[in-house]
Amino acid sequence: MEMLINIAAFMFVAATPLTLAAIGETVVERAGVLNLGVEGMMIMGAIVGFMVAVNSGSPVLGLVMAAAGGMGLSLIFAFVTQVALANQVASGLALTLFGLGLSALLGQGYQGVKPPAFPQGDIPLLADIPVLGPILFQQDPVVYLAIALTVAVFVFLRFSRAGLVLRAVGENHDAAHALGYKVVRIRIAAIAFGGACAGLGGAYISLIRVPQWTEGMTAGIGWIALALVVFGAWRPLLVGLGACIFGGIEAVQLNLQAAGVAIPVSLLAMSPYLITILVLVIMSAVRTGAPASLGRPFHASS
Amino acid sequence: MIRLEKRRMPSQVWTWAAPVVAVLATMVAGGAVFAALGKDPLVAIRTIFWDPLFSEFAFYYRPQLMIKGAPLVLIAIGLSLGFRAGIWNIGAEGQYIMGALAGAGVALAAYPLEAAWLFPAMVIAGALGGWAWAMIPGLLKVTLGTNEILVSLMLVYVAEKILAAMALGLMKNPDGFGFPGSRNLQQYPSATSWIDQAAGLHWGVAAAFIAVIAAYVLLSRHVLGFQIRLAGQAPRAARFAGVNTARLVLFCLGTSGALAGMAGLFEVAGPSGVVSIDFNAGYGFTAIIVAFLGRLHPLGILLAGGLMALTYVGGDMAQANLQLPKAAIQLFQGMMLFFLLAVDVFTNFRLRINLRGAA
Amino acid sequence: MKIAKLLATAAMVLGMATAAIAQDKTKVGFVYVGPVGDGGWTYEHDKARQAVVAKFGDKVETVFVESVPEGPDAERVMTQMALEGADLIFTTSFGYMDPTINVAAKFPKVKFEHATGYKRADNVSTYSARFYEGRAVQGHIAGKMTKSNIIGYIGSYPIPEVIQGINSAYIHAKKVNPNVQFKIVWAFTWFDPAKEADAAKVLIEQGADVILQHTDSTAPQAxxxxxxxxxxxxxxSDMSEYAPLPRVSSIIDNWAPYYIARVQAVMDGSWTSTDTWDGIGPGMVGIGEISDAVPADVKAEALAMADALAKGTYHPFTGPLNKQDGSVWLKAGEKADDGTLLGLNFYVEGIEGEIPK
Incomplete structure (x- = not known):
């Protein structure tokens, strides 16, 4: 029983950076842009947040600046793809390369430095509830932020007018343009939001989950976030749920190993991706899918 | 008010000038980074772009450029066919791995048999491995309409896990003291892809050149090439023209998968030699960039592959000779790609500065 | 073919040229598998490089390239160093084994030193450290200090070096604490801070109050x-930034004495191809400062054990020892031979779980 509680509590920690990055990317893709540079933006957030937190002593300021750092990097992508109309797949890959290089340069001298501790976010009273308390109410504040953000993005996309416009841009940018919406501006805003979220996710790893700075420390989490967006069928709540499943698989895997249960680690490690493909197949069979304009460049005169 | 205006025809001048402008811009920006790190920017840039080609030891580096560039070109050629037709295979990395595993699997199963048929059999197995891996997104797309970008990307991760499992398990070298990694195919004469190692020539290099020529002929002379271009530029018109979309999807994905698989096989049987846990060095992803840098044109891809290889080889030289950190090289490459991708806009668009609008 | 000849001639000319230059300055190359800032494996190799520079000053010139993938890139980087006149090249990862042998064959005058491999040649030496000696000391401290009797172990890949470490630590923990239990998690990576941190947290949640790691980042410490x-x-590396708690001691890969000795040998012209597998004695494995969090008597015992290991009066794998399945591995007083250790692929009796296949 205790192990189950641990797995469940742990699941949220593993899921948080994934959720943050994936929610951001969901908005980006819903606006019709495919930014494969999530890994690069995350690692930028990780180092910027770390540097600011260490130098200012404030982890909260670190998080804020991490979001700014991720956003700053994403704006390069926004310029290249939205203004200069370069291919999004290639630009996203270049962004990852760029981010990994820049973060490693910035991070020289931060190895072995300990960041200021992040305050634990136990919620009074609720934290003492048996079972649910440790799982839900003894987490750090960023976990709650990730959950809140997921819900907020869901509400934004589903119920707000701006969300409707954003989706319209993603589904058919020509029609949206004809209706007088500023396609490029909306997309740049979405890309910036995605960058900020990815930066936050990266800083969560360097400031809370590990916490330390090491070169290349995101180690592929940004790529998993990309898979997650698909897994969640571009729907924020499902993306959040997917993050819990992905994080949960990791938690279960490690816990079973530690408990001495022989498990096929490699099979389990590839299962999220196989499940994601399965989800894609099911979705396409029932004819719902990716935003129709995903990855296609837009120019007003064309 | 500054805005972009679409050109009626792609600009001839910019087609040639854009890459030059981009590389020059990279040199300026990159030089600034190097200078900030306390290195002489001119020396650094000469080391990266000039020394591999013309320095004292260029006789060694030139062949190395071919070795490094060959898989990039081979994969990018395959990808470019699909990209032209609007079919997005971004899982070449996975197909590369599966090709290497299938090809190496044949060799390791046959070990230590020496036979003339072995290497051709490995090439076929490698191509089939990559082809089969690419057929998964292909078949899903034509039967169910599943997005091939995402399926092919997911399959990269799956292939990576299979690779790790193989290197640690089934393909582990029985004489390797329990260390992960397969037997070295370089020491298995029938299975090696080397033609002349000192000249940097292996079958992968040959295949890359053949692929460039074949793609050129296909795109400019063959009806299939016409269909590919039509499907990319005007999908509706393509359907009216009787293009069988499903067949085109399968052809493009299959070809790019097979070429990526072959690239993997040539690499594992030649320069690399062993199936190891992280045998894939990102060629499949870098090739996507190469395809776009080369504007999806076979000759452009050849040049772009060479340029990428140059920054890798020259970048390592700059690390050793100038003690530049690896990160600075990565940053430099990233900048170069952005510049190349961004400047390309002038080929199809012109800047219009509308003074009256501003006033 | 012509080019092959050209390369061979060039190599010969260069061999002579470097011999001539060698009189004033010895050039030493280092090929690293990770970034110099990884805080672990590559960091220590680079520290040893700096020690070489500090020791020889102007008489030596060092070059290094970091994050070199194991494969053709490594071969190119080594060749480049040899062409540029390196006299001695250290290749610091197991995966560089075949590339090192290939390049060495082309440059007979250049000396190569390959870490942790098993292939040698006239101009290729191998060297590795008996990390399991350090693990014995760790196991002793761990067994004495655990209150929950659960010790967590983060493994990288199931290869002999890692299995040696698990067995050695277990044997010595068990010796001082018969109730001790090992929980082993395989991370299947050498370096992934988030995953290593996760593994450590899971082990802690499952009751472990001692964490041993055979992965390279400081994440489990954090x-x-x-x-x-x-x-x-x-x-x-020492990871002393986490002392005195949680880090109570460390196993340090101290390559400096070996690197200095080998560079000296090249300078003297006395370099020969050797196979070195050194432990605490020659200083290749260092036991980092045991912090005050460890009780004085435990610390004294640990230091005594390290001393015995250094002198060679004690071997960590001394019988009687049984394999996991209960069959006899070593009879009373018998010591494990290096051949068995180098290919070690089983747990000793008492460790639960299976080595992943």
Whole structure:
């Protein structure tokens, strides 16, 4: 029983950076842009947040600046793809390369430095509830932020007018343009939001989950976030749920190993991706899918 | 008010000038980074772009450029066919791995048999491995309409896990003291892809050149090439023209998968030699960039592959000779790609500065 | 073919040229598998490089390239160093084994030193460290200090070096604490801070109050610090930034004495191809400062054991020892031979679980 509680509590920690990055990317893709540079933006957030937190002593300021750092990097992508109309797949890959290089340069001298501790976010009273308390109410504040953000993005996309416009841009940018919406501006805003979220996710790893700075420390989490967006069928709540499943698989895997249960680690490690493909197949069979304009460049005169 | 205006025809001048402008811009920006790190920017840039080609030891580096560039070109050629037709295979990395595993699997199963048929059999197995891996997104797309970008990307991760499992398990070298990694195919004469190692020539290099020529002929002379271009530029018109979309999807994905698989096989049987846990060095992803840098044109891809290889080889030289950190090289490459991708806009668009609008 | 000849001639000319230059300056190359800032494996190799520079000053010139993938890139980087006149090249990862042998064949005048491999040639030496000696000391401290009797172990890949470490630590923990239990998690990576931190947290949640790691980042240290009441040991580097708690001691890969000796040998012209597998004695494996969090008597015992290991009066794998399945591995007083250790692929009796296949 205790192990189950641990797995469940742990699941949220593993899921948080994934959720943050994936929610951001969901908005980006819903606006019709495919930014494969999530890994690069995350690692930028990780180092910027770390540097600011260490130098200012404030982890909260670190998080804020991490979001700014991720956003700053994403704006390069926004310029290249939205203004200069370069291919999004290639630009996203270049962004990852760029981010990994820049973060490693910035991070020289931060190895072995300990960041200021992040305050634990136990919620009074609720934290003492048996079972649910440790799982839900003894987490750090960023976990709650990730959950809140997921819900907020869901509400934004589903119920707000701006969300409707954003989706319209993603589904058919020509029609949206004809209706007088500023396609490029909306997309740049979405890309910036995605960058900020990815930066936050990266800083969560360097400031809370590990916490330390090491070169290349995101180690592929940004790529998993990309898979997650698909897994969640571009729907924020499902993306959040997917993050819990992905994080949960990791938690279960490690816990079973530690408990001495022989498990096929490699099979389990590839299962999220196989499940994601399965989800894609099911979705396409029932004819719902990716935003129709995903990855296609837009120019007003064309 | 500054805005972009679409050109009626792609600009001839910019087609040639854009890459030059981009590389020059990279040199300026990159030089600034190097200078900030306390290195002489001119020396650094000469080391990266000039020394591999013309320095004292260029006789060694030139062949190395071919070795490094060959898989990039081979994969990018395959990808470019699909990209032209609007079919997005971004899982070449996975197909590369599966090709290497299938090809190496044949060799390791046959070990230590020496036979003339072995290497051709490995090439076929490698191509089939990559082809089969690419057929998964292909078949899903034509039967169910599943997005091939995402399926092919997911399959990269799956292939990576299979690779790790193989290197640690089934393909582990029985004489390797329990260390992960397969037997070295370089020491298995029938299975090696080397033609002349000192000249940097292996079958992968040959295949890359053949692929460039074949793609050129296909795109400019063959009806299939016409269909590919039509499907990319005007999908509706393509359907009216009787293009069988499903067949085109399968052809493009299959070809790019097979070429990526072959690239993997040539690499594992030649320069690399062993199936190891992280045998894939990102060629499949870098090739996507190469395809776009080369504007999806076979000759452009050849040049772009060479340029990428140059920054890798020259970048390592700059690390050793100038003690530049690896990160600075990565940053430099990233900048170069952005510049190349961004400047390309002038080929199809012109800047219009509308003074009256501003006033 | 012509080019092959050209390369051979060039190599010969260069061999002579470097011999001539060698009189005033010895050039030493280092090929690293990770970034110099990884805080573990590559970091320590680079520290040893700096020690070489500090020792020889103007008489030596060092060059290094970091994060070199194991494969054709490594071969090119080594060739480049040899062409540019390196007299001695250290290749510091197992995966560089075949590339090192290939390049060495082309440059007979250049000396190569390959870490952790088993292939040698006239101009290729191999060297590795008996990390399991350090693990014995760790196991002793861990067995004495655990209160929950659960010791967590983060493994990288199931290869002999890692299995040696697990067995050695277990044997010596068990010796001082018969109730001790090992929980082993395989991370299937050498370096992934988030995953290593996760593994440490899971082990702690399952009751471990000692974490041993055979992965290279300091993430498990950070996780243990956050959890509190857990002790850890530095891996590869001292990781002293986490002392005195959670890090109570460490196994340090100290390559400096070896690197200095080998560079000296090249300068003297006395370099020969050797196979070195050194432990605490020659200083290749260092036991990092045992912090005050360890009780004085335990610390004294640990230091005594390290001393015995250094002198060679004690071998960590001394019988009677049984394999996991209960069959006899070593009879009373018998010591494990190096051949068995180099290919070690089984747990000793008492460790639960299976080595992943």
């Amino acid at each position: 996780a243990a610090k956050a959890a509190g009441n857990v002790i850890t040991f530095g891996q590869a």
